[in-house]
Amino acid sequence: MPGPRAFALALALSVAPLAAPAVQPDEILTDPGLEARARAITAELRCVVCQAESIDDSNAEIARDLRLLVRERLTEGDSDAEVLAFVTDRYGEFVLFRPPFTWRNAVLWLSGPLFLLLGAGLAFAYVRRRSTAPAPPRPPLTPEERARLEALTNE
Amino acid sequence: MIVELGHFALILALLVALLQAVVPMVGAARGWADWMRVAVPAAGVQFALTLAAFLALMHAFVVSDFSVRLVADNSHSLKPMIYKVAGTWGNHEGSMLLWVLILTLFGAMVAFWGGNLPPGLRARVLAVQATIAAAFLGFILLTSNPFARLVDPPFDGNDLNPLLQDPGLAFHPPFLYLGYVGLSMAYSFAIAALIEGRVDAAWARWVRPWTLLAWMFLTIGIAMGSFWAYYELGWGGWWFWDPVENVSFMPWLLSTALLHSAIVVEKRDALKSWTILLAILAFSFSLIGAFVVRSGVITSVHAFASDPERGVFLLMILGAFIGGSLTLYAWRAPVLRSGAVFSVVSRESGLVVNNLLLVVATLVVFFGTIWPLLAEMLAGRKVSVGPPFFDLAFTPFIVALAVILPPFSILPWKRGSLARAMSPLWGVLALSVALGALAWSLQTGGAMLAPVGITLAAWLVLGAFADIASRIRLSRAAPAESLRRALNLPRADWGKAIAHAGLGVSIFGIACITAWASEDIRAMKPGDSFPVAGYVLRLDGVEHSTGANYSADTATIAILRDGAEIGTLHPEKRFYPVQRMPTTEAAIDRGLTRDLYVALGDPQEDGGWAVRTYVKPFANWIWIGALIMAAGGATSLTDRRYRVGAPARRAQRAAAAATPAE
Numbered sequence: 001m002p003g004p005r006a007f008a009l010a011l012a013l014s015v016a017p018l019a020a021p022a023v024q025p026d027e028i029l030t031d032p033g034l035e036a037r038a039r040a041i042t043a044e045l046r047c048v049v050c051q052a053e054s055i056d057d058s059n060a061e062i063a064r065d066l067r068l069l070v071r072e073r074l075t076e077g078d079s080d081a082e083v084l085a086f087v088t089d090r091y092g093e094f095v096l097f098r099p100p101f102t103w104r105n106a107v108l109w110l111s112g113p114l115f116l117l118l119g120a121g122l123a124f125a126y127v128r129r130r131s132t133a134p135a136p137p138r139p140p141l142t143p144e145e146r147a148r149l150e151a152l153t154n155e
Numbered sequence: 156m157i158v159e160l161g162h163f164a165l166i167l168a169l170l171v172a173l174l175q176a177v178v179p180m181v182g183a184a185r186g187w188a189d190w191m192r193v194a195v196p197a198a199g200v201q202f203a204l205t206l207a208a209f210l211a212l213m214h215a216f217v218v219s220d221f222s223v224r225l226v227a228d229n230s231h232s233l234k235p236m237i238y239k240v241a242g243t244w245g246n247h248e249g250s251m252l253l254w255v256l257i258l259t260l261f262g263a264m265v266a267f268w269g270g271n272l273p274p275g276l277r278a279r280v281l282a283v284q285a286t287i288a289a290a291f292l293g294f295i296l297l298t299s300n301p302f303a304r305l306v307d308p309p310f311d312g313n314d315l316n317p318l319l320q321d322p323g324l325a326f327h328p329p330f331l332y333l334g335y336v337g338l339s340m341a342y343s344f345a346i347a348a349l350i351e352g353r354v355d356a357a358w359a360r361w362v363r364p365w366t367l368l369a370w371m372f373l374t375i376g377i378a379m380g381s382f383w384a385y386y387e388l389g390w391g392g393w394w395f396w397d398p399v400e401n402v403s404f405m406p407w408l409l410s411t412a413l414l415h416s417a418i419v420v421e422k423r424d425a426l427k428s429w430t431i432l433l434a435i436l437a438f439s440f441s442l443i444g445a446f447v448v449r450s451g452v453i454t455s456v457h458a459f460a461s462d463p464e465r466g467v468f469l470l471m472i473l474g475a476f477i478g479g480s481l482t483l484y485a486w487r488a489p490v491l492r493s494g495a496v497f498s499v500v501s502r503e504s505g506l507v508v509n510n511l512l513l514v515v516a517t518l519v520v521f522f523g524t525i526w527p528l529l530a531e532m533l534a535g536r537k538v539s540v541g542p543p544f545f546d547l548a549f550t551p552f553i554v555a556l557a558v559i560l561p562p563f564s565i566l567p568w569k570r571g572s573l574a575r576a577m578s579p580l581w582g583v584l585a586l587s588v589a590l591g592a593l594a595w596s597l598q599t600g601g602a603m604l605a606p607v608g609i610t611l612a613a614w615l616v617l618g619a620f621a622d623i624a625s626r627i628r629l630s631r632a633a634p635a636e637s638l639r640r641a642l643n644l645p646r647a648d649w650g651k652a653i654a655h656a657g658l659g660v661s662i663f664g665i666a667c668i669t670a671w672a673s674e675d676i677r678a679m680k681p682g683d684s685f686p687v688a689g690y691v692l693r694l695d696g697v698e699h700s701t702g703a704n705y706s707a708d709t710a711t712i713a714i715l716r717d718g719a720e721i722g723t724l725h726p727e728k729r730f731y732p733v734q735r736m737p738t739t740e741a742a743i744d745r746g747l748t749r750d751l752y753v754a755l756g757d758p759q760e761d762g763g764w765a766v767r768t769y770v771k772p773f774a775n776w777i778w779i780g781a782l783i784m785a786a787g788g789a790t791s792l793t794d795r796r797y798r799v800g801a802p803a804r805r806a807q808r809a810a811a812a813a814t815p816a817e
Binding site for chain 2: 099112120
């Protein structure tokens, strides 16, 4: 609960060290445009041995290998989508922090809009009913309240 | 000996909780006043016993009693005192004990200040509260005993996870727990109301301050966690959509919705059963949070199996309290029909929309958080849901909320007109769009994030001002008249404006840091310098030193502006030998307009060091905004109508003095 990730890790007794930030100076590409694309891609890829960390943030050895791999593919002229596909082919859908919009993930992606539509329908029906309802009679006092009222008025 | 006394006190607390769970409930059902009254001293005793147990555990940590397994596993004799004290709750068992301690504290507060509650309601609320306490005391004693001894005590302890050795540990968990557990009050009141079959304005007036208090703590607790992560993790991230963060965020979203719907119950006698449902859900999500973190189930289905005893026990508690309350709700909620009439355009409707957006946003977070679990359990697929999903799926709801907030919060009760609500806001709208356009023209790229965020932020902050200004007829009436009106404006209205403005301030910070943060990663040797965001940073040297329970490499980096040295930063790399773990202590030059954030990386082969520099524009506005929101809550809390536990006697004295209320 506390200390967002840090405390979670401690409590879950997980061991992935979060210490230093990930990208090393020697990894950076000289072409700033390519480098920016590489960073955007690595932020979307999950480190397979860490807990909920992207390879961009991770300190793990495998994350570094993947960062270098992504840069290598980009330098060789792959498009962003091709790089993502390349990595997913090897490590599975698990590494994608943004689940692809396929029919298997449709429920996830559409949950917000669907809940909104459903909720809006219910809310509108409720508000409509309230706006056309006749004014209610006052609820009668409970015996407890009547006793208290009597006690107060007798004072 | 003290440890055994603590253990014994905890067992007694469980017995008292069981008594308090049963006797007042029976008394309330039968109308036996003396049975109902048992709840009051019982709640006090339960708190005192739990406090005694907690202090006994803290004592064991302070004196480094390594014959206690928990202390041996999580402490070390060389650890600084503050982390020995805070280390009490820096582990599973201790943090559960803190959780229960706060639960009993809230029960004791209701017992102490609840003199003006109807006796039946108070008895039932305290009985429900004690039921929760009994469940968690049982959990601690049976599966997570913090007082377990070791037959063969080690010479020294295993130390605390270095990431937790930070002042943040002293404050963040207690605040967060005050928030989580504070929501148990709303839950207990909701259950009591369902049993009684009655929800009225007086009920809402009792629930609101408790919810507000819990919400304030939760707001501060989450903000502190975010602030802590920002400087501790070494790259200036402040929110990760990590499952553990999400489970703290969901109760916050729901309690925000609850705060707003309780207003409708109080003022208009509508939305009753919905408010009850929200109260149940808000605390249920707190419980889910405890479960998720403790069982590790979200991390992986397999982590759950690594400690099945705790996981199953928690799952049973969860099932009983969530399932039980929802069943009770389904059975009793139809009794709670209300007949308030309001038009489609009214503040009631506005608050319904607020609730709709907040609850749907919560569900999106919930779905995203449990999706990996569902996919693995149901389809055997291993998938991840991370920040890119949440940014995309969650943000639209908050944007929508910010768009509608100013006019909807101005709408009058019962019947209003959007045109009239907008009339004090047209100028604000124009100014906000102008500020957004200015931001757009100043930034080089074409991304709309910062301009839209700044427009929304200005819309919220200025909208809150405009609301107050029109309420006090600023510049339309004489200044003295405006001042008189300002002084007479209920505190709750000030609180509302302050909290809404705080949201705007946070949105501003979030938009700016997300859109405009920049970074620089390079290898440097002593004497090297480089320019960043109008400054020049120069590495003067790196020195090795030894701390209390760690060794450190500390860099000295000078900040120069126009050739003159205006400050130095000391980023550090530490190594904690007991846990064999390195940490990064970033150095931050904080400011209102930007943070200059420097982290020291690894030594390079050629004798240089990796240095990471981040410029985080307006970072602090995120947390300042959260503090402003909490301040708004505090202001509202001092409103005489909702004052927490304003003792009945004082109210009577005020009535006797015959000052006309309102």
